[in-house]
Amino acid sequence: MTPLRIDLVTDIVCPWCFIGTRRLDDLVGRLGEPVEIVHHPFLLDPSIPPEGMDLRERLRTKYGADPEAMFARVEAAAHEAGIPLDFAKVRRTPATEKAHALVAAAAAWGAQQPLALALFEAYFLEGADIGNTRTLVEIAAPFGLSDEEVVAIAESPEARNAVRKAAAELSAQGISGVPFFVFGNRFALSGAQPEAVLEEAMRRARAEEAAE
Template sequence: MRELSIDVVSDVVCPWCLIGVERLERALESFPDVRADVRFHPFLLDPSTPDEGVDLRERLRAKYGVAPERMFERVESAARESGIPLDFTKVTRSVATPRAHTLLRHAAAKGTQRALKKALLHAYFLEGRDVGSIDELVAIASAHGFEADEARALLRDDAELRRTRDEAAAVASQGISGVPFFVFGERLAFSGAQSVDVMKSVIARALDEQR
């Protein structure tokens, strides 16, 4: 069994991250003899988002000056091409994500980080759930190795949240300004939700370079 590390910088409220993670999983299906160590790192699309969140459409309209529906159509189309039933009518709030990233950091030691990441993306984009809410996050984390009290304590720990924000800031300071951002085998990197074929070719190259 060959092994390959894959580092993914992303946010749980980034639709292209939803698509990129799904495409990565599909690409890895073509390498059944590879054990992928997928590691997720925090990125905050908007560090200024308040804990209670903001109206998604108002935020996008103010930031880009265009009708959000035009942006949604493009992303929904790309998602459907990857078999993801993305429907932005279910997504109404832009929420703060340091709490979700804090859970993801602790899920790594439990071996559930990869599954929790997918669960958080699906909860937000496919179910319209508030992944900035402590109660929602506790419910999601409880299915991925966390005791409810454990998750709630982490989500209310200011030191833990500060560490998450510091990690996200450190990633941004390295020049990563767009997500998802992937690093294969600690050597080959690219930005964006590239096609499954592109990901497969990069995985193959990374494996070759490890020999």
Template sequence: MHIDIVSDIACPWCFIGIERLERALAETKAEATVTLHPYLLDPDGPDSGTDIRARLRQKFGGDPTPAFANVERAARETGIPLDFEKVRMGYPTLRAHTLLRHAQTRGTQRALSRALFAAYFLEAKNIADPAVLAEIAAPHGFTAEEVAKLTSDTEELARTRQEADHAARSGVRGVPLFIFDGRSAISGAQPEAVFREAIRKAAG
């Protein structure tokens, strides 16, 4: 089966949902090819980052702490030690998605995706910084020179942005989104049982 995933590295529910999918694939021993597609939750944020709490208060009003607690609880149930006290800043992910696109042809896209999520959400690293990206991508088939080139090439970055724009124009309003064999879709970080059932149906 083939599974397409639309997600953003800056989205904690994407981190949780993809991890749940990976666990479901391992439990069912299903063979699947997975392709990750970009979605930009904050396409024009500064590379230096923005204060997550201030941005959420401005966007939704109120204290985001209860929402953080809900995400942390779901993450820990999935084996992810997420602690939002460590994650204070949000960063644009255009460069990270550009590397993920190139990781697909190298067979390391899924592994690089998990490494990027961990670097941001567990280590609070600036995943907009090319030097940080070079460090993360090194074990996944990229040289520092390649990362520097890909993350500064205006055509490469424009292509990534176009792919993300295409997802939004196609009706994707929230991530993560999981599409099984182009036929059935699951939206959000659903329980592992939901993913297992979707895998069984797609395999059948």
């Protein structure tokens, strides 16, 4: 069976993206069908400086309210998806261009999906600074990227510019919310959809491929 291509647009600091990516991963594992998950970068806030920002201060400024109620709602959804998310561990919003550049490079090793999940887990479950190159070296080690390769990618202005360009192009195409899924270049879904919704989109995309 030919693998079904699933394009997935996310930002590593988006908790709903973590939930959506995990749900997709669980679904693919349960179904056992061949798929090709292709990750694309999105920057929720392109103005985040390289050193990152205090998460709570940024959200208070953006929404004019205490973010703790928002955190509780996201934590509840994450727990339903089997993710022990605890925002008490997440203190800062890092810049994500370096992390996205690593995920893009991991396509050559067929490791985009596991590396993306490892980055989500490091940030949301451990509070790791995924904008820091040394942190990225540790996270990427199990996925076929040497320390030297990680440093070269993370510190490359060209790689980071490519991330910003790709993210801007996706925004220009009308993608304003993530996660965003495209199944077999046919069916698009926005948001951290339940597994049943993702499964139906996969089924419809498969059916249309078979009918061609």
